[in-house]
Amino acid sequence: MIHIKRIPVTPMETNCFIIRDEATGRCAIIDPGALNKALSAAIEEAGYDSFDYILLTHCHFDHVGGVSRVKQLTGAPVAIHAADAPGLRDPYVNLSGTMGGCKTIYSPADILFTDGQTFRLGETEFTVLHTPGHTPGSCCYCTDGIIFAGDTLFYESIGRTDFPGGDTRQMYDSLERLLALEGDYCVYTGHYERTSLSHERAFNPYINW
Numbered sequence: 741m742i743h744i745k746r747i748p749v750t751p752m753e754t755n756c757f758i759i760r761d762e763a764t765g766r767c768a769i770i771d772p773g774a775l776n777k778a779l780s781a782a783i784e785e786a787g788y789d790s791f792d793y794i795l796l797t798h799c800h801f802d803h804v805g806g807v808s809r810v811k812q813l814t815g816a817p818v819a820i821h822a823a824d825a826p827g828l829r830d831p832y833v834n835l836s837g838t839m840g841g842c843k844t845i846y847s848p849a850d851i852l853f854t855d856g857q858t859f860r861l862g863e864t865e866f867t868v869l870h871t872p873g874h875t876p877g878s879c880c881y882c883t884d885g886i887i888f889a890g891d892t893l894f895y896e897s898i899g900r901t902d903f904p905g906g907d908t909r910q911m912y913d914s915l916e917r918l919l920a921l922e923g924d925y926c927v928y929t930g931h932y933e934r935t936s937l938s939h940e941r942a943f944n945p946y947i948n949w
């Protein structure tokens with residue numbers, strides 16, 4: 741079982757999540773788009789040395805802007821799908837140069853994920869699903885009944901594919917793969933409110949399911 745705390749960060753209201761394995765108290769932070777006051781307080785409350793991972797769903801500035809400072813605070817390794825790791829170091833690809841207002845090179849990745857890879861946070865096992873389309877290395881982090889979907893799937897919407905490396909065909913393949921997962925999942929999205937696979941199967945206007 742994991743406990744999930746959502747902390748909106750950045751003017752774009754990116755959803756940053758602090759997740760904690762209930763059994764062991766081990767924590768991870770997903771998409772620290774900026775280190776605002778709320779996120780600083782939440783990290784301090786969790787305990788700086790309780791973080792095992794900084795998990796990135798993709799390399800865009802509004803999801804990774806706080807990564808360097810969060811790494812300094814926690815010492816946790818930065819993990820991202822291998823295909824988006826170069827983007828952390830490229831202001832054109834991570835959009836910091838074009839949309840973020842300040843060309844930025846972020847902390848390099850320490851862990852490069854591949855599709856289907858599993859990892860443990862305390863006693864909770866996660867699976868990495870590579871879901872390219874929004875970016876080449878967009879990925880979702882899945883555990884029992886829960887998906888952290890980044891900018892791939894939103895409440896009754898989907899991620900944009902018109903940024904560098906975006907690919908509409910891949911996006912639809914990724915969405916199909918997500919919706920085809922057996923059973924229902926709560927979907928924690930990179931922006932806006934959370935949703936569920938069953939809701940999106942029924943109501944997402946971009947997907948014929």
Ligand SMILES: [Zn+2]
Pocket residue numbers: 798800803874891
């Ligand atoms: Zn994005």
